[in-house]
Amino acid sequence: MTISLQYCQITVNDPEESLPFYRDGLGLEVRNDVSGNGFRWVTLGSGAEPAAEIVLSAPHAGRSQADGDILQELLVKGVLPIIVFRTDNLDAAFEKLVAAGAEVLQEPMEQQWGPRDCAFRDPSGNTVRITQNA
Template sequence: MITNISLVTVYCLDQDKARDFYVDVLGFEAGTDVSMGEGFRWVTLRHPSQPELEVTLMVPGPPLNPEAADFYRRQLEKGEMGGLGLRVDDCRKTFEELSAKGVTFLQEPAERPYGVEAVMRDNSGNWLVLVEPRPFSPEAAG
């Protein structure tokens, strides 16, 4: 029986720079960092309030075939990769704090039927969605 999600993958071009961004800018904690031979490195992060879920930072490569790895690299370089949805207590405040740290936002905080949402980009080209949730109302969806 599956009991929860324990690991998600975020692709990046440089594991050190990506780890530093998530730790120093977003407040994640560094997890595992192990070289496993043949140039493969396993790097994980955890958020302090959700330590059971790890984010692995993967450079596009095996087990992806070369064409798939190249596609992921190109998407990252263009800033067109999806990443994570991050719950926040106050989207506007978080937007201001992260903007002050130099984070690039693709969308400023905006009202949505499910809460307040902003879209940012990590330093690898992944889009991250910040959501201050509220109960969904079909009427608000219009």
């Protein structure tokens, strides 16, 4: 048996507002863009991992009002799970995101637990870390 990641959901205030960060800053390609019932889901991926994709959607997209309200509250607080990407060139990834206007939380540095990484906040307040391959 094999198992692999296909989709990972990232909750954002507005997929359109988040596209410049994920598409232009991180260099992910838009693979699917679906609208329905007043909501939008944008799927992005990387050529480095063609089978794995992220899906950007608003808190209430496909959820009950109560669940969407709770997710919106967690998003506003900035306490949703951290998103971690990896790259083979951390400095280039950092500079590309800075040029795209991303909010820097941490410049590239060596971490005591091993990797060299940096951190940003996406337009919705999610913490996004980028780690360099060993």
